[in-house]
Amino acid sequence: METGMRKGRSAWVRRMLWLLWLLWLPMVCSCGKAVTVTEIDIIPEPVFEVKKEGTYTLNRNIAIATSGLGQNSPTAKYIMNSLRHARMRPSLVSLSEESDIELIVNDTANPELGEEGYLLEIRPNGISLSANTEQGLFYAFQSLVQIIPPDVEEHRYRSIVLPACTILDYPRFAWRGAHLDMTRNPFPVKFIKRYLDLMARYKLNYFHWVLPDSSALAGDSIADTTDIYYYSDAEKADVADYAMSLGITVVPGSGTDILWDDEGEALSPLTTEEGCYVAARTSLQAGIKAARAGKRVVMCPEEFCRLDSYQADPRYQPCGSGATTTLAKAYLFDPAPQGTNKYVEPNIVGGQCLLRTDSIPSQAHAEYLLLPRLLATSECLWSPRQNKDWNRFRKKVELQKANLGARGYSYCEGSFTPLFHATLIDKQTANIAISTEVPNTYIFYTTDGSTPTRNSQIYVGPVNLTRGTHLKILPVYKNLERDSVYEYIIK
Numbered sequence: 001m002e003t004g005m006r007k008g009r010s011a012w013v014r015r016m017l018w019l020l021w022l023l024w025l026p027m028v029c030s031c032g033k034a035v036t037v038t039e040i041d042i043i044p045e046p047v048f049e050v051k052k053e054g055t056y057t058l059n060r061n062i063a064i065a066t067s068g069l070g071q072n073s074p075t076a077k078y079i080m081n082s083l084r085h086a087r088m089r090p091s092l093v094s095l096s097e098e099s100d101i102e103l104i105v106n107d108t109a110n111p112e113l114g115e116e117g118y119l120l121e122i123r124p125n126g127i128s129l130s131a132n133t134e135q136g137l138f139y140a141f142q143s144l145v146q147i148i149p150p151d152v153e154e155h156r157y158r159s160i161v162l163p164a165c166t167i168l169d170y171p172r173f174a175w176r177g178a179h180l181d182m183t184r185n186p187f188p189v190k191f192i193k194r195y196l197d198l199m200a201r202y203k204l205n206y207f208h209w210v211l212p213d214s215s216a217l218a219g220d221s222i223a224d225t226t227d228i229y230y231y232s233d234a235e236k237a238d239v240a241d242y243a244m245s246l247g248i249t250v251v252p253g254s255g256t257d258i259l260w261d262d263e264g265e266a267l268s269p270l271t272t273e274e275g276c277y278v279a280a281r282t283s284l285q286a287g288i289k290a291a292r293a294g295k296r297v298v299m300c301p302e303e304f305c306r307l308d309s310y311q312a313d314p315r316y317q318p319c320g321s322g323a324t325t326t327l328a329k330a331y332l333f334d335p336a337p338q339g340t341n342k343y344v345e346p347n348i349v350g351g352q353c354l355l356r357t358d359s360i361p362s363q364a365h366a367e368y369l370l371l372p373r374l375l376a377t378s379e380c381l382w383s384p385r386q387n388k389d390w391n392r393f394r395k396k397v398e399l400q401k402a403n404l405g406a407r408g409y410s411y412c413e414g415s416f417t418p419l420f421h422a423t424l425i426d427k428q429t430a431n432i433a434i435s436t437e438v439p440n441t442y443i444f445y446t447t448d449g450s451t452p453t454r455n456s457q458i459y460v461g462p463v464n465l466t467r468g469t470h471l472k473i474l475p476v477y478k479n480l481e482r483d484s485v486y487e488y489i490i491k
Helices: 004-031 074-085 134-147 189-201 232-245 286-294 363-370 373-382 390-406
Strands: 033-036 047-058 063-069 089-093 100-107 118-123 124-129 158-167 177-180 206-211 249-254 270-272 275-280 297-302 348-353 419-424 431-433 443-447 462-467 470-477 488-489
Touching: 047 063, 047 118, 047 124, 063 074, 074 100, 074 134, 074 232, 089 373, 089 443, 100 134, 118 134, 124 134, 134 158, 134 189, 134 419, 177 189, 177 297, 177 373, 177 488, 189 232, 206 232, 206 348, 232 249, 286 297, 348 373, 363 373, 373 390
Parallel strands: 033 158, 063 089, 063 100, 100 124, 177 206, 177 348, 206 249, 275 297, 297 348
Antiparallel strands: 047 158, 118 124, 118 158, 419 431, 431 462, 443 470, 470 488
């Protein structure tokens, strides 16, 4: 009898466990949240972009079909791994099967796309990425991942509803570079790979890597230079291989590289293979002068491109070098400004940003100085001049910050120094418009000389002030008081 009772209890337990499983299973399957994307905010800004009627829903299980692309190709492997990092479950299927994403290397080249361009289409029946080359397909995927929610690597979404759209895109300049000078203060290979990941995400393709060099230390006044770290051949090869998998060319350099002198006259090749000359520590005009002389030039004037400089008010920023280069200033960079002679412009092959680690104490600090200004370099070198828009760009940067934070990158929120535009109304009065570099910053102000607080007048639009007024401003962003009070006398 006891045996029968035990059997009865066991059956009851099994039934209860089965019931609990049936109740729990729907909750497991529906874990995560659904999200609907309404805007397309890609950095760098594409050549052509249009939203269409309809949507397509991506679930966690993503079927991928390829054409002209082997499943073991670097691009296919990169895309599969990236989707896994985004908490999705990708699988490869044949073209004859139903798929969520098609990856297509064109059988017949589309001349409009060139070597690095792509076509991205989100339709109600699926997503298509196509290009003439694997590199173009790689860039198409970088644009796609910027359309999905920026915190996708941090949160597990049940479904993502994407807007139907067509994007046709290709770069303005062939050389879209990022420089890293580690002559005095090298960082580990892990940091360099994180740097390369950033370059790939924003479609930069040349890594100018300046390494420690024994001859560079001759006559060095810095004490104990014997502790300078040198990369092994294996580490250099590892970096080069990793860069290649991202479509990035490593351009080696050393501390003895001769660049431009102050007059912009002394030139030396950046690489023999590329036959290009780098125009660093000089003005745009000096670089254009070289291009006019028939030299193929990579432009990187410090005024816009030096990213180890301060990017906001130095009084409230960690250490930097040289002058202040805000995000807004970096976004003004144009290697071939409007009005450049049409015969000279072909000799300007592109540009690059500059980062020297001499005065940078840590890898997190280096990332903080790079970001978000690296994004400005990206858009300045890829996007057509007429597609650049500062207000749109700074809004896109806010979305990218969420993704950068989710991926563990350190970044600067931006400059909160007030930007003024004054228009004289009469001899005694001026109309004052105030803004900041960072969207959604609240500006509290006083005009009586008192210190502003969050209870002071809030700026909602241009105000008329008498000349001689003592204006004080307190910026507040994300519910935090930024910097301190800024003071101005209206003149």
